[in-house]
Amino acid sequence: MSLSESNQAQHNSLLSSDSQRTLYPYVTGTSVVALKYKDGILMAADMGGSYGSTLRYKSVERMKPVGKHSLLGASGELSDFQELLRYLDELILYDNMWDDGNSLGPKEVHNYLTRVMYNRRNKFNPLWNTLVLGGVKNGQKYLGTVTMIGVHFEDNHVATGFGNHLARPILRDEWHENLSFEDGVKILEKCMRVLLYRDRSAVNKLQIAKITEEGVTISQPYSLKTFWGFSAFQNPTVGAEGSW
């Protein structure tokens, strides 16, 4: 497999028990983009799972609800995301077993994820993900992110991977407090469209999830309209036939 051959040389220098640690990701998801709007959080992610440079899986749900108040989106290694969901399942289960009327809110889940990611990286065995955690509890909206090395912060809009370079500039320009649902979706679709054009691992099948005080809704998968009709694309060698 060309993936392992290219990475082998770089990673061999560390500990010898290489087979016991995550060295490089295999099946990866690309960017997740999220923003706070009037009633809660809106998050968008496409449904592609790439295996190196092949688009292997085209129906991967990279956003999942966590407990009653949170929504988790992940990019990076999909098996590590699935493992995290199991950890979170256990966390929520134990919380429910207390049966004390309290439930873990997004801030708490975010903190738990930060600890998990940071501790794994300290053992040189990271969970190869960048996570986006959004939620609403008691009217308070919360949106945060955790990377695979444990860097975490919260903001009004976050993105992972390529989204940081392509979507964040758009969000910084166009986001404002109290966006309506339609406006929020429009901005997210704008970001996802740019990602579709310019990120090679993006796929034109995405879901938008919203979380409000009432709960989580994840939309059905749909695709975005793209435009390729520029005249320079139709006829790039006008005036210079035979060149490129």
Added chain:
Amino acid sequence: MSKSAVEVPPRCGFSFDLCRRNAMLSEKGVQAPSYRKTGTTIVGLVFQDGVILGADTRATEGPIVCDKNCEKIHYMAPNIYCCGAGTAADTEAVTDMVSSQLQLHRHHTGRESRVITALTLLKKHLFNYQGHVQAALVLGGVDITGPHLHTIYPHGSTDTLPFATMGSGSLAAMAIFETKYKEGLTSDEGIKLVTEAICSGIFNDLGSGSNVDVCVITKGHKEYLRNHLLPNPRTYVSPKDYSLSKKTEVLLTKITPLKEKVQVIERGDAMEE
């Protein structure tokens, strides 16, 4: 310089000997001196009457900003301008060189230069040096065949595009173009969009900053708007001037005029033909 016992005829073209030495040194851990890079946002777009180019004005040397207001839009011909990203020396040298070649060509043919001529000269040179001349360019102009916009990569490949961005801030600027560009923009809309894209690069990319330069090229006319927008003014300037507390006491002032060495006689003879 080592003296060789056998006379070797001078080799033509670029000598890559030092490249091997540099690779060997960097393997041993010797840090190469950092280049002055233009770590940049440069953009271009085609609008209804021609081409608009835009660039930021920050030049970096590693982590330091070495020039807060440099010029990245280079003159190639009266109807062709070129923005450059990458190593500053490379972009300057290569655009100057091709600009002179174009001028000679204009004298030879008696015609206005075409954008594809500049494109071919640049791409030939860059391909010849196999990517070692690190210049990534956005070339735009209007000639007899119409408006053209091209990107040229350091290895010599080119693209013909309706809108283009290059440099470290290219993704931030491209996000703006992909969402807002449409065909048939007017001059004002185009300038506004270019300024927005460069500002996106300035504020979202660390390698770009300071001011926005814009160049509008239309048929027979060009407008070079240097520092079209200054979104980073120096806001906190100390109102007090420098005040030196301890002054040197003036004891004596004496002014001695220097004697004139040459006597100038006004009524001299007129110059001989």
